Amino acid sequence: TFIDVLGALAQTDDHSVARAVLDRLSTLDNLLERSGEEDARAQLRGLGKEWFEPTMKRLGFEAKEGDSQGDLQLRSLSISALGGLARDPATIERCRHYAGLERADARTVDANLAYAFLSVSANNGDDALHAAWLDTYRTRRQRGDAPQDCSRYLYTLTSFRADGLAERTLGEVLDGIIPQEAIGGVLGQLMSNAKARPAAWAFMQKYWDV
Numbered sequence: 001t002f003i004d005v006l007g008a009l010a011q012t013d014d015h016s017v018a019r020a021v022l023d024r025l026s027t028l029d030n031l032l033e034r035s036g037e038e039d040a041r042a043q044l045r046g047l048g049k050e051w052f053e054p055t056m057k058r059l060g061f062e063a064k065e066g067d068s069q070g071d072l073q074l075r076s077l078s079i080s081a082l083g084g085l086a087r088d089p090a091t092i093e094r095c096r097h098y099a100g101l102e103r104a105d106a107r108t109v110d111a112n113l114a115y116a117f118l119s120v121s122a123n124n125g126d127d128a129l130h131a132a133w134l135d136t137y138r139t140r141r142q143r144g145d146a147p148q149d150c151s152r153y154l155y156t157l158t159s160f161r162a163d164g165l166a167e168r169t170l171g172e173v174l175d176g177i178i179p180q181e182a183i184g185g186v187l188g189q190l191m192s193n194a195k196a197r198p199a200a201w202a203f204m205q206k207y208w209d210v
Helices: 002-009 015-035 038-059 069-085 089-104 111-123 127-142 147-159 165-174 180-192 197-207
Strands: none
Touching (some): 002 015, 069 111, 111 127, 147 165, 165 180, 165 197
């Protein structure tokens, strides 16, 4: 079956194959969410944990001297799989820890992992965390921090799934907080978030000829 094939491919050390597996699991998760198949989603999350946890245990959460580029990519993918798809509580808590360190000082967290930590934290975040994300983005942008240290907060605003936060992010488009050059990317990511998609589509229909 398709799932059996994905399971076999998930045993790889090739980060491009692992990414393809995660992308397809995420697509299935979105489809199951839209159809309300929560039992099937729980089974899918279990598979995500089963398939990606061994890699996470082998590599650990922190970059190590001698890591290959493939190791760096696999670590980030495994964090995203376990924290985002599988909703593993322990991984979510670790991501919150490292996201807090990054917010205090971007230099304390490996740049290859920062986006994954922030994305998982946002995916499981609330109103207060959304406000903190926005404040961090604005502060870093105003003081001229490195573009990547700013943009990872801008683009992970679209990862929040709590009720009302997609609308808040869309409001920041109208307020000009989200720069013109980033609007397309932000809307695209909101459209790929099943929870945010209805609000994003309604926004696009209201303000653009679509």
